[in-house]
Amino acid sequence: RGPDWLAVATVLGALLLCYYLLPVLSLVASQSPTAVLARLDDPAVVGAMTTSVVASTVSTLVGVAFGLPLAYWLARTDGRVKTLVTALVVLPLVLPPIVSGMVLLTVVGPDTLVGELASASGLPLTRSIAGVVLAQTFVASPFVVVTAKAAFEGVDDRLEAASRSLGKSRATTVRRVTLPLAWPGILAGVTLAFARAIGEFGATIMLAYYPRTMPVQIWVAFSTEGLSEAFPVAVVLLGVSVVSLVVLN
Amino acid sequence: RGPDWLAVATVLGALLLCYYLLPVLSLVASQSPTAVLARLDDPAVVGAMTTSVVASTVSTLVGVAFGLPLAYWLARTDGRVKTLVTALVVLPLVLPPIVSGMVLLTVVGPDTLVGELASASGLPLTRSIAGVVLAQTFVASPFVVVTAKAAFEGVDDRLEAASRSLGKSRATTVRRVTLPLAWPGILAGVTLAFARAIGEFGATIMLAYYPRTMPVQIWVAFSTEGLSEAFPVAVVLLGVSVVSLVVLN
C-alpha cells in the first residue's frame, strides 16, 4: 500500500484554509477600533470613501445594464461565435490590471481623440471620477457577464419554450421566467463585480490617480507615511466592502 | 406595445463588447514591434520577466497542490460547514488586492514573529521572491479552488459510487474517474489563477516591491519616465501572459 493519500490531501487543504484565514484574523486583532474611528474624520479618507462607493456603484450598475443582455445572448448561442465572444469577455479578467489601465489610456487618455473630445466638453475621462468608473467597469463588468451567463445557462430552455408556446413574447418570457430563475446567480455576479470594483487598484492608479479611491489612498498613505498610517484606511475599506456586500445580498 | 427591448438589449451588449475589444486593438496597433524588442535587452525588464514567470508558476503549482484537495472536499460536503469554508475561500477574491497585501504583512511582515524567524533562517518573506509567491498565492489560488470545486461537482457522484462498488478505493476512484472527468474545469481554474498571479499588482507592491515583477516594473517606469517608457514592458507582459496561457491549455 502507498501513502495515505486521504490524510495528505486533508493536511494540504487545511493548510490552505489557514493561509486564507490567518491574515484576516491578524488584521482585525491588530487594529484598535478607536484608531480606525479617528481616521473617519480625515477629509482625505472621507473623500476616498465617497469616490470609491459612488464609482463602484455606478460601474456595477453599468456592468449590469450592459452585461446582462450580453450574458443572455451568450447563454443562448452556440458555435464559434460564442467561443470567440466568450474569450473576449474573459480577456479583461486575465489581463493584468495595470495593463488594463494602460490599454484604456490608449483609448480614452488625454492625448487621444476620445479623451480630447471629452475634455473639451467638460467631462475629462482621466483624473476624474469618470476615469475611475471606466477603469472599474472594464475590470469588473466581465464578472457580471460570466456569472450571469452561467446562471442563464442553468435555466432549462424548455421553460422558455413553454412560455413562448403559451403565447408570450421573448421579452415577457425573459422578464417573468428567465430572470427570476437566474436571479440568485446574477446576484452572485453583481456581488463579485462590486467587490472587484471597490478593490480595483492597478487600472485605477493608471487612469485616475485623482480623485483618489480608497485603494489608491491606502497606497499613498503606505508609501509616504508607512504601514501604521495605511492600516486604519485599509480597515475602513474592508468595512465598506463588507457592508456593501451584505446590503447587496 | 412598449419599446423594442430586443433591439435595446442588443445595442447594450454590443457596446460592452466594443469596450472590451477597442483598448486591446488600440494597444497592439500603437506599438512598433522594434521598440518592444529593443526593451527585451534591458536587464530590468529581463529581471522582472524572470521574477514574474518563476513566481507565477510556483504560486500556481502551490495553488493546485493545496487547492485541489480543498476543492474536492468542498464539492463532496454539504451543510453549514461548506457554506462557511466557501465564504472563506471567496474572501481573497473579494478582498481588495492592496488590502490583501496589508493583511499578509501583518502575518509575514518583517516585524512579525513569522517574518523574523524566516529572515533569521535566511529566507526573508518580504522583498524577496518568496514574498511575491506568498502574495500571488493568496490572491490567485482561490480561483483554483472555486473552479475545481465546480468541476468536481459537475462529475456525477453515481460514477464515483459505481467505481467504489466495483471494489476501487476512494484514492483510485478520484485518480482514475473524478480527476480525468473534472480535468477541463480544473485547467480553466489553473489558467485563471496563473493569469491572476502574473498580473498581480496591489498585494505584490505591498509585500515585495523588490524583486520587481513585471506589473511593478510597469508602474515604476510609468511613474518615473511616463507612459511611453512603460508601454513596451506592458506589451511584453501581455505577450508573456498570452504565451504562458497558450502553453497551459
Added chain:
Amino acid sequence: MLELDALETRYDDFTFGPLDLTVEDEVLAVLGPSGSGKTTLLSTVAGIVSSAGGSVRLDGRELTGRPPEARGTGVVFQDGALFPHMTARENLSYAATDAGRVGELANLLEIDDVLGRRPGALSGGERQRVALARTLAADPDALLLDEPLSSLDAPIRRRLRLELHDLFGSLDIPVVCVTHDQRTASALGDRLAVLRDGQLEQAGPCSAVLERPATPFVARFTGSENVLTARVLERTVEAVLLGLAPGRPLAALDGTRVTADVGETVTVSVHPARFEFGRETTAELHGVAPLQGCVQRLVNEGDQYRLVVETRPGGDSSTAGLALAVTAAPTTVSRLGLAAGEQVSLSVDPADVNVIG
C-alpha cells in the same frame, strides 16, 4: 386541421423528415423508439426549433417561419416543464387568456386541491395535470403532447390514460401525442403514425396500423413480434394457403391478400396475443390443422403469461425449430394447465395473419 407538408429539420447528425402528415380534429398518436425524432416533430411544429424546409399549416394559417408565441400550438412538455418559481395557480394564470378559465380547468383536471403548491411539491401525476391545464388555459388551436404518461407509476398511468382519452375526445382541435409506449399510443390515438430514424414508417387509423403493420419494423415495434417467412402452399381463385414449410399450413387467406404464386415466399407477421390455444388437438380450426409445438418458456408477467413455443414446421426433429412468441391470458393458462415442456396446439384466425409482402 394541422397540415405538415414536406416538413424537414436538420441537426448536425440527424435529419428529420421530409414528412407529410395531416391531422384533423382528432388524436394522432406518434409512436417510435428513442431517437426516432418524436420530440423533434413536436418542436418543429411548435416553432421551438426552426424547420429546414417544408411548411406547417394550422386551420389554413401558414405557421412556417412564425415564432412559437404566434402559432397557437399548445405544447405539454415531457415532465410538464412547469415554472418552478410559480405555484400551480400562477402557472395557469400566466398562460390564461381568460382568467375565468383557470378555475374551470382546475375543476376539469381535478387539481383544485393543489393549486397553491409549487411544482416541486406535486406528484408526477399532479404535475402532468397542471401542465395540461396550463396549456389548455392558453386556448390553443392544436395540442401537442410529449410522452405525457412516461414518468408515471402504473396505476396513475392507467387512470390518466382513460381520462386523457375522454378529454381529447371533447376537444375539437387536432391533438398530436408522442409516445414510445405502444399501449398508450393505441389507447389514446384515433390514428397512429410510426416514426423511425426521422422518417414516417407508417400512418393510418389505429387499428389498421396495429393489425396490418406494413413493415417488419412497425410489426415488431407495435408488438407483432412474430415476423415469419411463409410459403404459398396452394392457391385457388378464392383462397391462398400459407405454410411455414411444405405440408404444414399456417392459415388459409383470402386470395386477394397475397399475389405470390405457389412455391414463392411472403413475409407475414402475427401478434403474440392472436394465437388460439389447444392441448394436442389436431382438429381443424379456421380451415387448417393447428401448429404443434413445445412450450420452451412460460413467464408470468402479471397480467399475462409470455410463452416461447418451439414448433417444428418440418414435422420431425431433424428440421430446425421455429420459436414463436405467444402470450396467453392467465385464465387460459390455468384452464389448459399450460407449463414449460408441454405440448400445445396453436391456431390463428386468417384475419390475424398480416401480410407484409
Added chain:
Amino acid sequence: MLELDALETRYDDFTFGPLDLTVEDEVLAVLGPSGSGKTTLLSTVAGIVSSAGGSVRLDGRELTGRPPEARGTGVVFQDGALFPHMTARENLSYAATDAGRVGELANLLEIDDVLGRRPGALSGGERQRVALARTLAADPDALLLDEPLSSLDAPIRRRLRLELHDLFGSLDIPVVCVTHDQRTASALGDRLAVLRDGQLEQAGPCSAVLERPATPFVARFTGSENVLTARVLERTVEAVLLGLAPGRPLAALDGTRVTADVGETVTVSVHPARFEFGRETTAELHGVAPLQGCVQRLVNEGDQYRLVVETRPGGDSSTAGLALAVTAAPTTVSRLGLAAGEQVSLSVDPADVNVIG
C-alpha cells in the same frame, strides 16, 4: 445469502425502513412507486449511503459500516453509470479482477462488437449490457440492479427481460432487482417485495404476491385494480358465498378462506385479466350465476383490450352501478364481438378472488 436486519436509513424528509429481508441465491424483485425507497434500499445495501440502524450481512460477513469497495455488492445503476471517458472495453477492464473474464463476459452479453465505443456512442440496450458486464467483471457476491429496463424501448426491453431471466438463473448469488414496472418484476423475480413509503408492504414468492396481495395498495400496484367490498351471503362448513349485494353472488370460496359471518363484509380484489366472459348467459359457472354488466368503454391497448364494465349489483337500475376494470385478449373480443354499450356476463374462478380481509 443476503440478510437485512432492521435496516434503516434517514434523510431530511424521508425514513427508509426499518426493514427485514433475506435473499437466498435467488432473484428478489423489489416493486414500488417512485419515492418508495427502492434506490435507497440498494444504496444502503451497497454502502453508498450509510445506514442509520440495523445491519446487512452477506454470506455471513457483516457489511454494516464497511465502505462500498469492501462489500462485494455489485451495483448496476439506472442508465448504467458507465465512465464516459473510457470505452466499453476500458469500463470492463477497470472493473475486472481477472483480465481474462472481459472477453468471456463480452461474449455472454453479446457486446463484442461495441467494446471499442465510448458510452455516448452506445444505444440504451447496449449501455445496459455493458453496465451489467462491468459489474459482473468485478465478480460480486451479490448483484443489485436499479431499474435495469426502464429506459429501453419495448422490443429491446422484451428481449433483455428474457435474457436477464436466464442470466440471473445461472448466477449462484443473491440478485436484487428494483423496478417500478410490475411486468418486469414478475418476469424476473423468484420472489417479490413491494415497498411503499420506505416500508415493506408485502414480500413472498412472486406468484403468491401477485395472486394474493395482502393490502389494497399491493393489489392496485400489482394490477389487481378491482378492490371490492363483498358481503358474506351464505356460509356452510365447506364453503362461503360472497356477493356484491344481497342475492347477487360473486363467487363461492372455500370456507377456510373467509372468517367473517353472514352479513359481514370483507375486502377482496380481482385482477382485470381474471374474468371470464360470456354474452348474456345466465348459466352457472364455478357454481354461481355470472354477473351481468354493460360495457361502458372498450379501449384497444394493442396486446389487449381494456374494458370498463358497469354492473348493477342490485339487479335494477335504481341502485348505483359498480364499475369493474376488465381486460380481454383480442381473440376474446373478436370471438364474442364485444363493443361499447353491449351487455356481457362475467364469471370469476373462486381461486382468482383474493381475500384481503
